[in-house]
Amino acid sequence: MTTEIPQSILDALTDVEMPRLAPEPPFPVTTEIDGQRLPTYRCGCVIVGSGAAGLRAAVELKRRGGDVVVVSQSAWGGTSACSGSDKQTLHTANTSDRGDDYKAMARAIRAGGAMDEDTAYIEAVGSGRAMASLQYLGLPLPQDELGGTLRYQTDHDEVGRATSCGPRTSRLMVKVLAEEALRLGIPIFNQTTGLRLLTDGKGAERHVAGLLAFRGRDCSADNPLGLCVLQSPTVVLAAGGPGELYRDSVFPNGCFGSLGMALEAGIEVANITEAQFGISTRREGFPWNLSGTYVQVIPHIYSVDDTGAERHFLGDYYRTTQEMASNIFRKGYQWPFHATRTLNFESSLVDLAIFRETQAGRRVFMDFNRNPLPVPGDLPFSLARLDGDVSTYLRNAGAGQDLPIDRLRHMNPLAIELYRRYKVDIAADPLEFSVNNQHMNGGVKVDIWGQSSLPGVYAVGEAAGTHGVTRPGGSALNAGQVFGTRVGEHIAASGSAHNAPEGDISRPVAKAVAAVRSLRNKDSTLTQHAVRDTVQARMSDTAGIICTPETVAGARADAARLNTEIRARGMTLSRPSELGRVVQWQQMALVSEAVLTALDHYIANGGGSRGARAICDAAGEALPEARLGPLAAYRFRTEKPEHQAEQIVVRWTGDGFDLATRPNRSFDEDVKAFFERDWPAWLTGGIYTAGAQKPAKG
Known part of the structure; x- marks a missing residue:
């Protein structure tokens, strides 16, 4: 029997209108660089990206007294607001046949390997809180008449822990979080494209100092490049994944993410070989x-x-x-x-x-x-x-x-x-x-609180490299909510974001502006469109679901040559308003080389087929068959078990890529919490010092 659902209900769950943005506050001061006057805004924390993960971090930090702003290339225009599947999902706990054992749920989340065990447990145990708080904000997740959450089975999920309010679940998540952000008075700077992280200090003292961004509306005689500065001791990268990396893509147009910006800042990234198709x-x-x-x-x-x-x-x-x-x-x-x-x-x-x-x-x-x-x-x-x-x-x-x-x-x-x-x-x-x-499973390497290898920089959502090789469908949404909450808590506990910084920031700004200027060359034959076509075709044709050792190695060399050419000759702009896109495509070319470098390293060290890709090899152990016979051209290597226990870490040095492997962080399921013993760490804030990363060199 089919229950007829009124059209008004279907319309409400399909046509999800987003809230109107509040007026932006002015940039009250300027930073002078070589005669240019760059509008400057000082705040405790800058969150790059207005999707579900970034808004969660903003809301949680603001509730705890943080001075936080959100910058967005296109508010409500990212993956979580505009893309999705038949049923976007969150993973939560329910009855015994639907995954109420958080440790079992953690095992399912990390089952594909190359994922930190503690991260998987954090995502599992935090899922109930993530769901409940979204329901409190108005997310209409379905229930039965007794209040139980309705469940279903999704990919890499043999239990059925998923739930959904229809194909617009992630957009509805953005909507309720955006409404809360606006209610809390969090400034959202729209049409503001992050270009480069500002850093200060050297070696172990190096830290983030803010963000250089592009705002076309700010172009003027005093500011011909349309640049602006957000001075801040903390930055949260939450701009999603590098959706523009592939020609054959389901990402909405214009999804560049912030992986290139992180690489240019020398931040370590992990698992960027892993994606979903x-x-x-x-x-x-x-x-x-x-x-x-x-x-x-x-x-x-x-x-x-x-x-x-x-x-x-x-x-x-x-x-x-x-x-x-x-x-x-x-x-x-x-x-x-x-x-x-x-x-x-x-x-x-x-x-x-x-x-x-x-x-x-x-x-x-x-x-x-x-x-x-x-x-x-x-x-x-x-x-x-x-x-x-x-x-x-x-x-x-x-x-x-x-x-x-x-x-x-x-x-x-x-x-x-x-x-x-x-x-x-x-x-x-x-x-x-x-x-x-469809998705980048790797990204910025983070610890259990979402901290990157560069002090002051955090990453959440698809920008963070937390997912491993495979993950249950929809768990990425849950991960963004769980770690968005944890990042907000951690920044608030540090006290670094309660007040806007003061002091001169001209030195790191001058360095970042010089890097942007060096990219512009009116005599270059390279355009953003030419770089786009080259990068996207190379990635789709050589690093999609079917790879071979030879084609990946060749693509890596070609990607390196393109980046060498960009560094030597720059790119041409047909008009000033293209600056943001030109920088993004230069960074996407760098991301492409990073992915191919890591993938080539993995394959050259005996890596086999896993997750998104079949590594085809005439000497491979596995041979797909069809009704008409074996598919010999697609014989592939199988994965080595030892590779599931480690992650490939990549860092851009300015001259090339450093690669290393590290073992997954472990989680001892036999260790049990004890209230009287463990409560003091919560009361004193000791829990926030656990799992901190060591700064990257350079």
């Missing part, structure tokens, strides 16, 4: 992940060549119609590509087949008005012939309707409404999609 519509139209019910309703998937001829290509890969349909369904909670799931006719064979179709120049579609065609020579599709886990799920969901669109309308009508808002009617027309980059 999966089926989605691309950002040229409406970017959205096709996980959850989009595939659990088992639509017909096919390709079209340049003559318009349809090709039922999945029938070449799976042995039976039941096997094919069941694995299309499993993409709902096994959404990211994973090399091992290309074996034994499992669900990532779907991704590989789609990848091969697009590589051959064919366009791929899913049609919700047709059930899958049968595998040649086998019985036709039937809901009565599905694998046990699939048929049980659909039966429990009441999804026995004849067509995929009717099953989708019953299980998740919001999925249909969402695309309709962007002029795509999946109830009437097939939906074009492909395999795209």
Whole structure:
């Protein structure tokens, strides 16, 4: 039986209007550099990014007396506000069959390896508080009549700890946190692009002193570059991941993150070899992940060549119609590509087949008005012939309707409404999609309080390299909320952000301005568009789901040459307003080299396929098979167990990259807290000195 949901409810959960920004305070002072007068704002903490993680850190710090501001390239325009999947998720605890054991939940979060065990436990134990506080702010997470949170299973989650208020969950999170930030009077500087971290001191005394940013509206005769200064002893990097790194991407346009800015400041980054790729519509139209019910309703998937001829290509890969349909369904909670799931006719064979179709120049579609065609020579599709886990799920969901669109309308009508808002009617027309980059699992290396290797700089959300190789779907949202809270607490406990700093900041500002100026060269043949096309094509073609040792090594060398050329010749600007984008693309080129350097190092040291990528090698141990025979070109190396126990750490020195490996931090599950023994550390603030990183050299 299908419950008809009123259109007004569907509209409210799909058309989520964001709050109007408050007027910005003025920049009260200026910093003079070589005759330029740069508007300067002094505060206790600058948070770079207005997404869910950054706003959480801002709110928590402000509540504790911190003097905090948020700077955003485009307020409410980042990944958490604009992107997502069929059901964005938070991980929380509930009844015994749904993960109320925080230690078990921590094991699930870190199961893919290359993740600190203490971080996983922090995310698990903090998840209940994160959810409850969001509900307090008004996030409409679903409950049953007795108050229990409704759950479902997602990728890399065999228990079912996920919950959702529909495809706009992350946007709703940003909305309630933004409303709270505005209520608390936190200044939000919009259309303000962070360019470089300001640092002062040397060696172990080196620390952050603020942020140099670009604001086109501030261009004037006294400030021809449109630069401004935010002087602050603490900076929180919360601008998301480097979404512009790949051509084939589901990130909204303009998502650069702050990884390049962190690298230029000499901050250590970890696990940047690790990412997520999966089926989605691309950002040229409406970017959205096709996980959850989009595939659990088992639509017909096919390709079209340049003559318009349809090709039922999945029938070449799976042995039976039941096997094919069941694995299309499993993409709902096994959404990211994973090399091992290309074996034994499992669900990532779907991704590989789609990848091969697009590589051959064919366009791929899913049609919700047709059930899958049968595998040649086998019985036709039937809901009565599905694998046990699939048929049980659909039966429990009441999804026995004849067509995929009717099953989708019953299980998740919001999925249909969402695309309709962007002029795509999946109830009437097939939906074009492909395999795209979706998330960076690595990022700034942080300790248990979110501190980076540069004193005063913190990182939260996708900017932080906390996720390891794989993670349960939606746990990134939870991690941002948990660590956003912890960062706010830690900065407040340090007392560093209670008052705006005073004193002369001209020396670090002059250094940062000189670096920006050196990038501009009207005679350079390099433009931001040329760098963009080169970087994105290289990353998608050589560092996507299919890699080989030779292509990665070659791409690394090419990326290094591009960065050498940028440093030597700079880039040209067609107009002053391009400065922010030019700096971002210079930094994205550096991020590309960093990722390829780390990936080449991993592969050269025997690294095998894990997480996002298959490392293809003619001598590899694993061979995917299809109905028509072995896929010899995609034979791949398997992962070495010892690599799960460590992380690759990368640091830019100014001349090249230093690489090292470090073991994952451990968490002893047998150690138990004892109230009287441990309470004094809380009362005295001793808990905040635990897990501190040592500053990076230089």
